Amino acid sequence: MTATADQLDATFTALADPTRRAMVARLARADATVNELAEPFDMSLPAISKHLKVLERCGLISRTRQAQFRPCHLEREALDSALDWIEQNRRIWTQRFDKLDEHLRNLHNPLDHDTGETP
């Protein structure tokens, strides 16, 4: 699945906050209730809830409807889309410098590089 620009905007916006990143890191280890997620933060429940809504809206987390517990669950797809986008551009960047390296090596050691031309 290729994420739309809007989805990537929302996912990167969600990850651009230390509280939300801490929540994602917590949920990577195990599902958690809102109270469990709120525990490490000196923050009101409405503020916590606001962060969770940002994470939910971009699809990074989902919430089941188990009575009052409603555990939050990290969804892999949104994380994967953000990762794919960065990885792809980093690969292009790396390939470019690998080619430059190869070119520089050939300039320094022209005999290593068989051009097929007669000298």
Added chain:
Amino acid sequence: MTATADQLDATFTALADPTRRAMVARLARADATVNELAEPFDMSLPAISKHLKVLERCGLISRTRQAQFRPCHLEREALDSALDWIEQNRRIWTQRFDKLDEHLRNLHNPLDHDTGETP
């Protein structure tokens, strides 16, 4: 190098915009001047310049001072830090479900799993 929370905030914020992502993708392929970067966008140069400042502030790009050309260059470190953060949490998430899979397999095929107990 581990990025600070502030650096990650700034990098993810920079990536949370389609124009800035397009600029990063363009610069992954080759360095480019501000005019070259502006070309695909129906946007004023001050608006382009504002986006570049966001990318520069978080360290995603750097600009050399070659007279009026000032080519922009994509810096790998900031991209790597964002990638590392996502990859690390995705790995934790994946390991957790690999363990769950193994546990479920052992439940279904208890003979495959030598518990050391007598039946």
